[in-house]
Amino acid sequence: MAAASHDPTTTAAWSALGAHGDAQTPDLRGWFAADPGRAERLTLDVADLHVDLSKNLVTDETLHLLRQLAEQTGVQDRLRAMFAGEHINVTEDRAVLHTALRRPAGLDPLTVDGQDVDADVQAELAKVYAFAEKVRSGEWTGVTGQRIETVVNIGIGGSDLGPVMAYEALQAYVHDGLTCRFVSNIDPTDLDETTKDLDPATTLFIVASKTFGTLETLTNARLARQWLWDGLAVEDADEARRSAVAKHFVAVSTALEKVADFGIDTENAFGFWDWVGGRYSVDSAIGTSLAVAIGPERFAEFLAGFHAVDEHARTTPLERNVPLLMGLLNVWYVNFLGAQTHAVLPYSQYLHRFPAYLQQLTMESNGKSVRWDGEAVTTDTGEVFWGEPGTNGQHAFYQLIHQGTRLIPADFLAFATPQHPLSDGGTDVHALFMANFFAQTKALAFGKTAEEVRAEGTAEDVVQARVFSGNRPTTSIMAPSLTPSVLGQLIALYEHITFTQGAVWGIDSFDQWGVELGKQLALQIAPALTGDAAALESQDSSTKALIDWYLQHRS
Numbered sequence: 106m107a108a109a110s111h112d113p114t115t116t117a118a119w120s121a122l123g124a125h126g127d128a129q130t131p132d133l134r135g136w137f138a139a140d141p142g143r144a145e146r147l148t149l150d151v152a153d154l155h156v157d158l159s160k161n162l163v164t165d166e167t168l169h170l171l172r173q174l175a176e177q178t179g180v181q182d183r184l185r186a187m188f189a190g191e192h193i194n195v196t197e198d199r200a201v202l203h204t205a206l207r208r209p210a211g212l213d214p215l216t217v218d219g220q221d222v223d224a225d226v227q228a229e230l231a232k233v234y235a236f237a238e239k240v241r242s243g244e245w246t247g248v249t250g251q252r253i254e255t256v257v258n259i260g261i262g263g264s265d266l267g268p269v270m271a272y273e274a275l276q277a278y279v280h281d282g283l284t285c286r287f288v289s290n291i292d293p294t295d296l297d298e299t300t301k302d303l304d305p306a307t308t309l310f311i312v313a314s315k316t317f318g319t320l321e322t323l324t325n326a327r328l329a330r331q332w333l334w335d336g337l338a339v340e341d342a343d344e345a346r347r348s349a350v351a352k353h354f355v356a357v358s359t360a361l362e363k364v365a366d367f368g369i370d371t372e373n374a375f376g377f378w379d380w381v382g383g384r385y386s387v388d389s390a391i392g393t394s395l396a397v398a399i400g401p402e403r404f405a406e407f408l409a410g411f412h413a414v415d416e417h418a419r420t421t422p423l424e425r426n427v428p429l430l431m432g433l434l435n436v437w438y439v440n441f442l443g444a445q446t447h448a449v450l451p452y453s454q455y456l457h458r459f460p461a462y463l464q465q466l467t468m469e470s471n472g473k474s475v476r477w478d479g480e481a482v483t484t485d486t487g488e489v490f491w492g493e494p495g496t497n498g499q500h501a502f503y504q505l506i507h508q509g510t511r512l513i514p515a516d517f518l519a520f521a522t523p524q525h526p527l528s529d530g531g532t533d534v535h536a537l538f539m540a541n542f543f544a545q546t547k548a549l550a551f552g553k554t555a556e557e558v559r560a561e562g563t564a565e566d567v568v569q570a571r572v573f574s575g576n577r578p579t580t581s582i583m584a585p586s587l588t589p590s591v592l593g594q595l596i597a598l599y600e601h602i603t604f605t606q607g608a609v610w611g612i613d614s615f616d617q618w619g620v621e622l623g624k625q626l627a628l629q630i631a632p633a634l635t636g637d638a639a640a641l642e643s644q645d646s647s648t649k650a651l652i653d654w655y656l657q658h659r660s
């Protein structure tokens with residue numbers, strides 16, 4: 106049984122943290138000066154990730170109290186329950202077993218709810234790998250006999266963000282002659298722009314949808330199917346149409362009967378299970394486009410990266426458990442220091458979709474205001490995650506992080522060895538890039554005092570504008586290079602950070618009821634846009650007026 110829910114604010118650790126926060130004046134300059142061992146003590150390794158927590162607004166006492174909070178809210182018990190397959194997704198009565206997707210073959214069998222999880226995972230993975238090999242080798246051809254050059258993944262949310270983020274991140278590993286594209290939005294622009302220069306004869310669609318009931322994905326899949334039939338001039342006969350679909354469409358879903366209803370042969374469908382949440386599914390068959398792009402061997406390395414961090418999270422004591430500590434730091438900032446957002450700033454152009462990916466992971470998971478026992482929370486929960494790659498962000502929003510009135514904890518990510526070691530007239534450009542990475546966290550932590558500004562000869566009337574307060578918290582996460590394994594490690598790191606926060610808050614991080622109402626209303630409103638007068642009249646006055654305006658202006 107999963108632990109009963111709790112109100113974290115009633116714990117002794119919560120009260121102690123409150124008092125500690127009130128009494129503390131953050132002083133990173135002073136703390137570093139007084140404690141030469143701080144950086145070393147607060148830098149931890151997890152698999153290939155080298156994580157420096159020392160520029161956070163914490164003392165040893167803060168960390169001690171945060172660990173007590175984790176103990177008093179049962180974080181590690183809940184983690185054990187998750188790994189064991191208990192139904193910790195209470196509102197959907199489901200196990201939460203994304204960690205099983207990356208368990209290597211040959212471990213002690215994991216049986217959950219009567220299912221041999223490992224056997225099923227390995228069997229499905231084998232199917233995905235066999236398919237990926239066929240596409241990569243050219244054995245899988247389109248209906249005209251030509252090899253596939255472009256794979257288009259149609260999916261949304263977790264059925265899109267993970268695959269597209271990972272595909273972009275691992276560009277350096279993508280098979281020559283194969284390109285992936287991604288269609289997610291029901292804005293018809295997306296499908297049209299994505300397919301407009303493609304040759305249907307060499308295009309394969311992967312329709313990725315856990316439920317196979319998502320309006321956006323099914324609409325786009327039908328549009329893509331029509332595009333294929335039109336482009337290949339497939340005659341209007343069932344058999345011809347079916348064989349075109351069989352060669353140009355595969356599916357990934359937990360609902361294989363709906364896949365068949367759509368007209369995709371379930372032989373060409375890859376399954377997964379209801380214990381994989383959409384936002385935790387890039388390492389399931391939802392990652393098929395990625396497996397095709399980088400190949401089974403690299404995909405296996407990707408999974409091994411996740412598993413290494415899972416093992417760290419599962420077995421490392423709290424004192425050195427990086428994802429759990431990072432989750433606790435986030436709780437510290439949100440609940441005791443008033444942070445409302447958290448920036449993730451990858452110094453890697455390849456990770457340009459990583460913040461967007463994390464937005465679903467963190468905000469769909471922890472954007473909750475009731476606990477898993479149905480009681481209202483009594484404190485703030487999930488913060489807003491956002492970010493852009495450095496150095497672009499430096500020239501846009503870093504001003505606010507450095508000198509604004511908001512506290513914005515930020516994670517800085519970087520890699521020692523670049524994929525593109527270019528030199529600009531003898532200057533190593535990656536070194537220049539990294540100099541920015543190091544400079545930013547230093548500036549944020551230690552700032553610049555009025556005396557230092559004056560010492561540069563600055564006119565007195567602009568001194569204050571040039572002061573940097575410092576004490577702006579950051580975590581630096583570095584790895585040797587952005588490999589498939591390291592990407593898996595980074596994703597798993599953030600999964601367990603998200604888990605930790607939700608476990609402290611006593612909320613169900615694995616449901617997403619908050620996305621449902623808008624979906625229902627869209628279906629109710631749709632007839633009002635296409636002539637149903639009663640549907641239009643039944644709207645509230647604001648919505649009705651907006652629809653009227655739309656109908657008048659739609660050309």
Ligand code: F6P
Nearest residue numbers: 262263264314315316319383620
């Ligand atoms: O609407 C939210 C959501 O349910 C996400 O949780 C999920 O990742 C996405 O929609 C897509 O769902 P599906 O994979 O079932 O199409």
